[in-house]
């Protein structure tokens with residue numbers, strides 16, 4: 001698929017010893033990336049081909065690749081800290097708890113740490129089941145919460161069935177996103193432990209909810225005795241223009257799950273931020289949920305730096321500038337390419353580009369790749385492209401990305417047979 005001997009070697013070996021299925025799928029889509037040098041929002045292919053990263057691994061590179069301040073925290077931290085010991089408290093763990101609580105609603109009280117987002121989703125559901133003594137979890141169609149045990153069951157039924165993990169009907173219920181009536185119908189049974197909702201489901205292409213939806217989820221969950229878990233693994237950490245997307249919509253979740261960005265792209269780290277009710281188990285048996293690397297001390301040093309940079313005034317200011325720029329320019333591009341590019345789903349820097357073709361985002365992803373931008377389609381709705389600028393992106397680079405998008409939209413529209421531009425009304 002490529003004439004690069006280095007890439008061919010790596011892909012062939014990967015097909016043998018790492019993941020034949022993934023390699024086959026990438027080849028099928030004409031993608032042959034092997035990461036080379038990386039810095040900020042640009043990574044080079046191993047052959048030196050630069051790509052601007054608009055996927056940022058769902059937020060892992062929210063602050064850019066190899067962010068120098070995060071790296072310094074990691075390097076200096078490593079002189080004093082290693083994983084530490086998950087049995088004992090430590091100052092750096094306390095500091096990270098304090099930092100996360102400081103950027104969360106006042107009623108949040110405790111933080112439990114894990115390594116990845118899926119693990120923290122599993123943990124949050126466990127905490128809700130313990131707090132309520134109930135088992136049912138309500139999730140929305142088109143959600144992805146990770147590939148660990150409970151998180152797999154909370155997501156796409158096909159993914160659970162693949163590993164023979166289909167939950168029993170009294171364990172999980174699925175409702176449509178942005179539909180409070182369906183949610184209430186399930187909650188009326190009064191056997192629900194948790195309502196688990198990605199504030200804007202990423203894999204469904206970031207549908208934008210009605211303004212009062214997430215506040216309504218809070219009210220319904222509490223009316224019927226359930227806890228509300230906000231999955232902010234993708235939408236949190238300032239991506240919406242506020243620290244937590246759900247809170248920005250006026251919601252009051254009992255738990256906020258964060259991950260990805262919290263790692264700074266360097267040290268796996270995720271967290272469940274809990275109110276008193278969700279953290280009830282901590283008083284009864286503090287050893288009930290644990291793992292060797294939970295709150296690894298070096299990871300805490302890194303994550304504290306990440307929270308500090310994310311909440312910093314200059315970062316918030318840059319995010320506001322980028323939001324204005326993307327809103328204005330995407331609106332213009334949408335008008336210019338309105339036959340193919342039919343809508344912008346946007347909350348801050350959480351952006352989905354809606355196309356008129358069922359495989360429009362597959363085509364746009366390929367066209368952007370050709371023009372030096374890496375972004376990914378929403379896998380549960382391949383008409384929508386996930387478009388995720390990082391918090392610290394310069395306006396110059398953002399402008400460059402949007403110029404490339406302009407050209408790529410023409411190419412993508414042509415490739416799905418929708419090439420002709422519609423006239424813009426004068």
Ligand SMILES: Cc1ncc(COP(=O)(O)O)c(C=O)c1O
Pocket residue numbers: 058115116117118119121144145146147198202231232233234259260
């Ligand atoms: C919304 C959401 N929740 C949870 C997860 C799981 O996180 P991880 O891959 O770190 O386990 C993901 C991963 O993509 C996600 O997008």
